Amino acid sequence: MSEILLSARHLCAFYGATRVLHGIDFDIVEGSVTAFLGANGAGKTSTLRALSGMIETTGEIRFGGQAVAGKTTEELARLGIAHVPEGRGTFSRMTIEENLQLGAMSRKDRAGIAADIERVDGYFPRLRERAHQQAGTMSGGEQQMLAIGRALMMRPKLMLLDEPSFGLAPLMVDEVYAILRKLKEDEGVSMLLVEQNAAAALALADQAYLIETGEIVMSGLAQEIGRDENIRRAYLGY
């Protein structure tokens, strides 16, 4: 159970010449949910982008026992890293159905793909109702669901979720998180979750890391971090 799926050692990341991550270390346990919490600009999104090969990095990344630093975004996606990006990355002028099909683009098993569309529709009944609607016409919450659904179509080993609660109404946040919890419990999907909404993230996560200006300042069990009032006041603001 406690096999390590991904580990990063002395991970640095750069936008051009600017270093935004200053040598962070972390592990993601298979089947668990890991949360990265921190303020705006702390380096949460950069961490995800580094793991997806979208920005320059140095340091070591091991995924499923394989050194993957320096691989391209496409290769990492094909290895099983499904990144649900900031802004959801919807193909907005395509239909819901086409968006889901695109998630399965690296797979060849037609029967499996059809079955997975059924499975995703099971989690997100709203998507089934609108299969032929243009994705860009849906609400933010629905687009977030579509982005998660698209990632599921990849049969990922690890899902990277960039602020799934961003810009959503509180009720919609609850709905999205309820689905993530279900995915965790039913399918054991490993997730790395980046959030400003610390309360929602900590309720779902097993492990949590606090990140501040590109460095990890604290890590531990999500439950304990959520209970510690000083941490909450200092870093999480609730």
Next chain:
Amino acid sequence: MELVLSQILAGLSTGGIYACMALAIVMIYQAIDHLNFAQGEMAMFSTFIAWQLLHWGLPYWLAFFLTIGISFVGGVLIERIVFKPLKNAPVLSHIVVFIALFAILNSGAGFIWDFTIKSFPTPFGTTPLFGTLISSHDAGMISVTIIVLLLLYAFFRYTRVGLAMRATAANPESARLVGIRVGWMIALGWGMAAAIGAVAGMMIAPVVFLEPNMMISILLYGFAGAVVGGLTSPFGAVIGGFSIGIIENLSGFIPYVGRELKLTIALALIVAVLTVRPSGLFGRVIVTRV
């Protein structure tokens, strides 16, 4: 009336060629955000390859399809060798390379096959059809372009690779995140654009005759079609190309304009559309949040 109708049909047949060139331009524009000035020269070079194959005695349709294949591979190679390394280069670098490609293909064709005008055969003959309404070559040309356009539509609409190419054009970053090999999709786009251009070149060559500069005015009309229809809309480019063909032919009826000012009409149309509707008739206005 008969004259007008026959002019419209003639306009449709050359319009189909403009539509193909416009579509080739839009495909590459969607993939790399730059206008390929050398699109016409690529088509011209392909047509010379077809001429060479025919000269060696190959039957027409074999040479036709072989040329499409060779052009496809050539387009992919141009992307892989020349444009892939330029991926993040500034606009001016791209423009310089397009001009270089233009000059190399143009003078290369002149060097290999020399600049004398050659005739190019048509597989459809030149007999008049329906009275004198349309020549059989024009009718064949319309049919071939419509078949090409329908095949492309089916490819983009119903195949997985077509879907992946559309996704790449729409949102390359998201396409990468679902594991689409974006670089190869762009190369494929170049290959297809080159192949479409080859068809256009082989269809128009019997009309304008084969020589290294034969595609220059055709490409201008193609650009006009693409701009009128909207550079972000393949459908618009096709409609734009056909419209330019018809307008070009009908402009002969405007008093004082005549056939000599045909090209001017196309250019005036570009200016007019860009002034009134910069995104083209079917193009999408790109709104950027800052």
